[in-house]
Amino acid sequence: MIQQKLREKAKELLSNKTVDLIIGYGNWTLPLRTTPVFIRTPQGTESLVWNSFCENNLVTYLHKFSRFKVGIVVKGCDARSVLALSLEKRFSNQKPLLIGIPCQRIVDRKKLKKAVKGEILKAVEQGELLFVKGEDFEVTLKRDDFLYSVCQTCNHRTPLQADFLIGDPVEESPLLDTHPDVRDFEKKSPEERWTFFEKEMSRCIRCYACREACPMCYCAECFVDSSRPKWIEKSLSSSDLAFYHIVRAYHQTGRCSACGACERACPMDIRLTHLTQKLNQEVKDLYGFETGIQPEIPPPLATFDPKDEQGFIK
Ligand code: SF4
Ligand code: SF4
Numbered sequence: 001m002i003q004q005k006l007r008e009k010a011k012e013l014l015s016n017k018t019v020d021l022i023i024g025y026g027n028w029t030l031p032l033r034t035t036p037v038f039i040r041t042p043q044g045t046e047s048l049v050w051n052s053f054c055e056n057n058l059v060t061y062l063h064k065f066s067r068f069k070v071g072i073v074v075k076g077c078d079a080r081s082v083l084a085l086s087l088e089k090r091f092s093n094q095k096p097l098l099i100g101i102p103c104q105r106i107v108d109r110k111k112l113k114k115a116v117k118g119e120i121l122k123a124v125e126q127g128e129l130l131f132v133k134g135e136d137f138e139v140t141l142k143r144d145d146f147l148y149s150v151c152q153t154c155n156h157r158t159p160l161q162a163d164f165l166i167g168d169p170v171e172e173s174p175l176l177d178t179h180p181d182v183r184d185f186e187k188k189s190p191e192e193r194w195t196f197f198e199k200e201m202s203r204c205i206r207c208y209a210c211r212e213a214c215p216m217c218y219c220a221e222c223f224v225d226s227s228r229p230k231w232i233e234k235s236l237s238s239s240d241l242a243f244y245h246i247v248r249a250y251h252q253t254g255r256c257s258a259c260g261a262c263e264r265a266c267p268m269d270i271r272l273t274h275l276t277q278k279l280n281q282e283v284k285d286l287y288g289f290e291t292g293i294q295p296e297i298p299p300p301l302a303t304f305d306p307k308d309e310q311g312f313i314k
């Protein structure tokens with residue numbers, strides 16, 4: 001139903017030339033996966049899909065198509081990224097048209113794979129249930145038992161500021177208040193947190209998939225690639241790894257929409273959202289600010305007021 005309406009809207013926008021490109025999700029050859037699709041013709045819209053595996057934050061592609069009139073499919077967190085980028089004047093020439101879909105929460109395929117014995121060959125979603133099939137097993141599972149952690153705590157599933165909303169807004173109530181992993185992390189002493197952080201980061205191979213997947217990482221030259229000045233070596237030493245991750249996390253402070261794309265992209269399963277979600281919580285507690293919710297208010301770390309508290313400056 002939603003998928004059909006989405007195809008119709010995309011077809012209409014391309015037919016009447018309101019946009020010349022639609023960015024959305026299409027089926028992929030593997031089960032539990034979708035792939036980004038870039039559609040230029042009305043006929044091509046038949047390949048658009050919508051289901052619980054539409055996990056990518058497609059907003060990251062907007063940087064590559066800034067010369068096009070783009071219509072883009074967004075979930076709640078993706079729409080928040082667009083709003084955050086608008087505040088940073090990324091769309092001063094042409095704002096993308098947002099085709100918003102209230103999000104049913106997204107299934108974590110790694111959790112699902114761990115729950116069954118053997119390779120998953122087929123997965124079909126029907127309402128709240130997932131029918132999962134392998135060579136010698138067939139199980140029915142509850143969709144909500146396999147959600148991404150960021151989706152369990154999400155309270156902004158209906159895309160804000162969407163130009164078109166496909167489906168009714170959802171009632172905003174997170175399944176969990178703060179994710180238990182982050183709550184446990186907060187209970188640790190500073191030394192224990194550092195140990196956790198170092199252990200996680202020690203697996204990093206510096207492939208930068210986390211950076212590429214994030215819509216908020218769009219610098220023409222990332223600090224890790226800069227040679228003049230040279231901020232960081234190319235090594236996998238603990239100090240270089242810590243430097244990359246600390247700077248990346250702070251660059252996201254007040255800008256992260258909690259989409260989880262960085263963590264999903266990581267081939268080493270590093271729990272990156274521990275850091276980003278913790279920083280999001282700090283920004284909310286200290287400044288009452290959440291990324292991509294208030295259209296006119298810039299992130300706290302992007303503003304300066306002479307009346308700001310300055311007691312920490314000696
Ligand atoms: S973070 Fe929220 S809007 Fe984004 S995919 Fe998860 S539930 Fe949907
Ligand atoms: S840092 Fe990660 S969770 Fe935050 S916006 Fe970027 S990809 Fe999404």
Ligand code: SF4
Nearest residue numbers: 204205207208210266
């Ligand atoms: S995606 Fe994972 S392994 Fe690659 S740079 Fe990011 S944290 Fe490191």
